[in-house]
Amino acid sequence: MSGITVRFGPLTAVDQVSLRFAPGQIHAVVGENGAGKSTVMNVLFGMISPDAGSIRIDGAEKRWRNPQDAIAARLGMVHQHFMLQDAMSVLENVVLCAEPTRIFGFVDFSAARRRLEEVARLYGIGVAVDRKVADLSVSERQIVEILKVLYRDAEMLILDEPTAVLTPQETENLFKILRNFRESGKSIALITHKLDEVVAIADWVSVMRGGKLVRSCAMAETGKDEIARGIIGGDLPAPLTRGGQAVGATVLKVENLSARGNGRMAGPVSFEVKRGEIVGIAGISGNGQSQIIEALVGLRKPVAGKVSLLGHDVTHADVAGRREAGLSYIPADRQTVGLALDARVYENAVIGREGTSAFSKGPLLDRPAMVGFARQLIERFTIKVAGPAARCSSMSGGNKQKLVVGRELARETPLIIAENPTWGVDIGAIDFIHRELIRMRDLGHAILLVSTELDEILALSDRILVLYEGHIAGEFAAAEADRLTIGALMTSERAA
Amino acid sequence: MRQIGPWLAVFAWIFGILLALMLIANADFGEAVTGFFNGAFGGRNLAYLFTTLGRATMIVGMALSVMISFRAGLFNIGGEGQLVAGGIVAALVGVYLPGPGWLVLLAGIGAGMMAGALWGLLAGMMYAYVGVPLLIGSLLLNYPARYIASYLVGHPFRDVASGLPQTFQVANEAWIPLFSGTRLDMGILAIIVVAILAIVYSNMTIGGYRARMNGLAPNFARASGLPVTALTLRTLMLSGAIAGLVGALAVYGVHHRFTDGMLVQPLYAWTGIIAVLMVGMVPWAVPLSGLFFAAVQTGAAGMERSADVPKEIALIMQAVIILFVAGRVAGANLADDRESGNGT
């Protein structure tokens, strides 16, 4: 593909990018969030039409009207957010949109089954075709996505952040499969932001920054540091530093807490978070994190157990009561839980405190005070936005997240619960948010960090708990934590 | 006005549909138009204009009731049940409570508002405590309200001599007075007050802010510790009380008794919903929108008189307008699009 340009309104997301993908090659495309790498891949796969540029396969120019055209040209894509139907079986998912049909449009499931089993055998992938996707683990779902692509006879695979949801061991498994594909002459595009993986598997690497291609060369000609500098466009941020300090009194105490939600039971779990420490909870998404957090925050009634905040039993308090008692919450989903996107920045900035004397006079709102406070947050947290009265939907992901983090940290509560606080934001915002969390820790706040990014847990935590199937499978002090051991615990309960 | 083109296209469509309907009815177009404007704004001594204002009292009232709920993200389409509950209770109080006229009137209005509030609360409790979707729960409650009222005026409290399923008349002293020289009652003043209060509540109070945050992003409101359940119940009671007030005003100002179907047949509640949706729930625009639809309805009645166009054309026109507007104002999301300028 060459000279690809994509504009979204006034924004140029991708600017004159040209890439080549060769058979039998793994081509890594790296860059931070918002660098345009996913957009380029969506163009390649026909989900977005470029404003300029062309796609050529074996020299012939192609125009995609939709992904169907790309699929017909034997391209396949595994999306970062899986495109599966939970309620359907593996087989139904695989044939969807490529159904072999008999008379009157009825699907020939037996033919489909034969073909799927043949494909799976060819690449040495074990699969239970009749299981429901809802019952599969995250890594198994990814296998289903890959099978979908293979079923359609793809010669080129695009994988968008395939390892974001995997443990180190599962990542290794995936790479084994990808190497198999390379052997059989397929072309693979791997989109990632994890440099270790690039070094481990890629033959060719392309670096994108701000919508532009800054480098494209054989892996042998470059190195990890050089790629990293290319991604950021300057020097790496200074490493995180933290004050050495003794932890203080217990702030959050959780005893035998169990909660049920989305048809799953989490717990019982017991742990404590003390003043001046960051406790990280590691685990693959869907292992009970949301149930436990919701039970802690007051969004879900626990089935059993006790939650105490600063020595007070808050097990039966509601959200407002707990926030009052000294808890702030940075939710994972800033789009619907962290913010009201269609409301203004100042309206979002004071939520939960609108009834306090700072922002109201009797039953009436004090708008100037609300706006003034929002302006303070914007300055203090360097939020890029048109102004306090702008709508939140007009901000970028990183700035939205900074607003959420700023609002919650400004409450200066003894306990801060942060759930995937840097999910999907750019490196600058990640660094900023990490530093703020550490600053709060150094000031003596207790922080519970729940994250599916193992790197984030390792970088910030003083203590690490590993969550597996709703239970705490292991606990480590930061100094003795080891990626592989934690990774193993994240997928099975052995050891510990 | 950013894009005039699409709006013109919408007007062209609506106009075309109206024309087609008149063609089917074999109506004289010129006479229909004259009849429409005369029916909405004319008449001897502007009698029809006052009819329009009287109808607007009902429609704007119901629209305000609906607006309070919708802005809070509560799809309460049970306004009809709340209206009927208010009307029947107000009428029974008016007929059977002894005492001076003004007292009966006040007690009747109070009781009507209370009944409407309770009917709204019932839908709210089914929603908040049992998990019955509000949309369906509130709607289904319309039918019991309708049939219970129908039974009450058809059997135990029927004015048998009148020959119709209706209550006795409320004593003259308890009637809401008319503006002198017109047939318009002063109930409209109550609705004007409610409109002002509703606009202030929506834009300037803590309660209005909370309701709107809940309407824009319910998960956000919950996670931020807003008292969502209390907010839901209070909002639905408020909505129900306004609907009940409208019912009471219909009894004391217009009909002076409760006749079976008198609040259901004119589709006040549905027209109120449409009036709110048309202006994307922007509070200050709701009364204007209600007035507009009142004029459409009385105008259609005028067309029927002068050009023999069935007056149901008003209903079709309302529906067509809301269908075309639906894609342009997407519900709660644009709830305050026109408040205070953008940016700072």
Added chain:
Amino acid sequence: MGLDMLLDPAFLNSVPRFLTPILLAALGGAICERAGVFNIALEGFILVGAFCAVLGSYFLGSEWWGALAAMAGGVIMGLLFAEFHLRRKGDGIVVSIGLNLFAAGLTVYLLRAIFDVSGAFRDPGIRGFSPIHIPGLSQVPVLGPFLSGQSILFYLAVAAALALQIFFARHRLGLRIRAAGENPAGLVAGGVNPNRVRLWALVMCGALCGLAGAQLSIANVNLFVENMSAGRGWIAVVAVLLTRGHPIAVLLIALLFGFVDSFSFRVQGLGLPQQFSDMMPYLATLIVLLALSAWRKAKVA
């Protein structure tokens, strides 16, 4: 009034007459539900179907033409829904409210404009479906009067429920409809436009609701009355909500509602004020809705 009344042949024979319109409309609603279209305009769809059935039957002289016209009317409503919801991006609830009022207004308007009557239109020229007596079956106790002597539309409705079950499981469009409802992004990634799938769902829904209307106006009776659907569309909506669009469950719940409906019709003769019997189907619907919501809530919590 005792239990034996429930076994009374006349009562059993009346059940399918109430069941059929709810079942047909709810199956239509189920298709929309599975396709991710929140269609609560079933009431309006049925009403238009009922009117078109009379129109077709009266002017074209056969109940079959009536049924065809009813389906066509329903399909047009479905296409209108698609136009305003899928293409013009109107909110499903708002579009539904609009179409319900549109149907209410248009049928009365046309009734007056075409037939020059208001209230009801009855005429010997309206041909209706007559009951089909199945030899042998009608002698079987209980089942006989229930299954025999019904309009063709009843048999069609039951067959449609079973066919739909197979359709969702094994047909290409059925599979895609389920995907459009569950994770439409999956269809987009596979190169299929979810809105095209939903358009088909709305067309199918329209046809089924049209037939539901035909059952009301040219099978149960031979006339059209203003607002003839009388809340049945809403009961069908509840049936869809309760079953989450599973055809066999829809069949069972329609059976329940059909029983209550004809029971309430029946008790009218027993001295109970008409308002109470009229209210019964709605109360029953509310009670079922309350019970199931409470049960679901308990299960999830």
